[in-house]
Amino acid sequence: MNWLSDEKVNRLRTVVSEPDFSATKYTFVKELGRGGMGAVYLAEDLELDRLVAIKVLNTPEITEDLRNRMVREAQIIARLEHPGIVPVHDVGTLADGRIFYAMKYVRGSRLDEYAAQGASLRDRLRKFQAVCDAVAFAHAHAVIHRDLKPQNIMIGSFGEVLVLDWGIAKIRDDPRASAAYQTMEGTVIGTRRYMSPEQARGEIDQLDERSDIYALGAVLYFLLNDQPKISKAAEAICSKAMASAKEDRYATASELSADTGRLLDAEPVSAYRENAFERVSRWVSKNRFLVLLVVAYLLMRIFLIFTSRR
Numbered sequence: 001m002n003w004l005s006d007e008k009v010n011r012l013r014t015v016v017s018e019p020d021f022s023a024t025k026y027t028f029v030k031e032l033g034r035g036g037m038g039a040v041y042l043a044e045d046l047e048l049d050r051l052v053a054i055k056v057l058n059t060p061e062i063t064e065d066l067r068n069r070m071v072r073e074a075q076i077i078a079r080l081e082h083p084g085i086v087p088v089h090d091v092g093t094l095a096d097g098r099i100f101y102a103m104k105y106v107r108g109s110r111l112d113e114y115a116a117q118g119a120s121l122r123d124r125l126r127k128f129q130a131v132c133d134a135v136a137f138a139h140a141h142a143v144i145h146r147d148l149k150p151q152n153i154m155i156g157s158f159g160e161v162l163v164l165d166w167g168i169a170k171i172r173d174d175p176r177a178s179a180a181y182q183t184m185e186g187t188v189i190g191t192r193r194y195m196s197p198e199q200a201r202g203e204i205d206q207l208d209e210r211s212d213i214y215a216l217g218a219v220l221y222f223l224l225n226d227q228p229k230i231s232k233a234a235e236a237i238c239s240k241a242m243a244s245a246k247e248d249r250y251a252t253a254s255e256l257s258a259d260t261g262r263l264l265d266a267e268p269v270s271a272y273r274e275n276a277f278e279r280v281s282r283w284v285s286k287n288r289f290l291v292l293l294v295v296a297y298l299l300m301r302i303f304l305i306f307t308s309r310r
Contacts, residue, residue, distance in 0.1 A: 019056045023095045026054060026102065034058060037066070037167065042105060045089075052089060056100045067099050074101035076143055077166050084134025086154075086162050106164075107157045112150035115223055124223040125264050130161035132216060132257035138163075139209045139253060142172040146207060148215035149194040150222055172208065194218040197244050209253070210246040216256055217241025217249075233263055236272035 018028050019041060026043040032053060033040050039058040044051055057070050071091065078088045090102040109117070111131075115124060131153055138145060145166060152165040168189050190199050196214035198206040221238045224230050237259050243249045250256040259269045268274055 019054075019098070019100070020095045021054075024092060024100075026052070035165075035167070038070070043102070045102070051105045052102045053086075053105045054100050054102045056094065057098045062097055070099040070101070073167050073169070076169050076171065077101075077103070080138055080141060080143060080166075082134055082137045084130055084161055084163055085138070085166075086164055106154045106162055108155050108160075110151050111153040111155060111219070112222070114155040115150070115226075121224075121227055122264060125260055127155060127161050128216075128220055128223055129257045129260050129264075131163060131219065132253045132260070134161070134163045135212055135216060136253035136257065138169075139212070143169055144172060144207060144209060145169050145212050145215075146199070147190045147194075148212055148219060149191050150219060153219070170207070190215075196246075198246065206246075208246070210249045210251070213249050213253060213256060214242050216253060220256075220260070231263075233269045233272045233274075237263065237269060240271040 018031075019039075021028055021043060025047045026045060029042040029044060029051070031039060032042050037057065037059060038055045040053055040055050042051060043054045055070075055073075057066055059066060074088050074091045077085065081087065086103050086106060088101055088103050091100070093099055108114075111127065114127070119127075131148075135145060135148065143166075145163065146168045147165060148163070152163065154162045154164055156162060189204075192200070194215045196207075196211040199211055199214075217238050217240070220241065224234055224238070237256070240248070240259075241250055241256055250259070255270075259271055262269045
């Protein structure tokens, strides 16, 4: 009996797991990653001569419910036409019956990788604001992401910020949402470190925009966590976004973005009440150049007065 080497076995597994794009206009290039329900592949669009990312349903058993969920995911992303959300180009069915949809292929780094590369605090906060803006747009269209985390945020090669993986997103008060699209009460979905208390308790009917805001607060905390010193204002923003009670959080992602902008501009933030000393310190920090000019002028005047008396 001839035994196959581990290398050959792994190669066979790869070939078997590769999706069959023969009935489509795409050709397989490589696997980009996989999750619980789907895998994402890099493929070439033969008609338009460009690379795309294709998400394929990747489960042992393909049910009508799973097909509906994949189509629904593509529909949710397609309705969110925003620079911060990856656009969907196509949706279809493979020869083996699996649903797929094609998206823009984003070259770049995940937010956690980007932060690890030494991005400045100011740049991190600007990127975070862009995330908030994309999420605010989704919320304005009644879409709740439900799995916001650094690994689902991409920084493109031109510095663009894109929110990915809307696989467990839901449309609030959608009359078309049948049982096929619903998640059973008591089911915990999302990522532990970034999910709100109500999400961790499986209270599906309690999840709304403020659940995403909790996750955004956790993302902000992640971006601040390796800094030598976090300001009290920054801590207060995180605490408000991640409050245990929904009603104590920011009401909208735009409000969270606005407070982050005030933090960047050395302005008072709504989440923190400064004392007099902190107000003066913040003003001095913001107007450092003006303060140096005044100090230099006063020192020069003192010097002239002193020398004129000699």
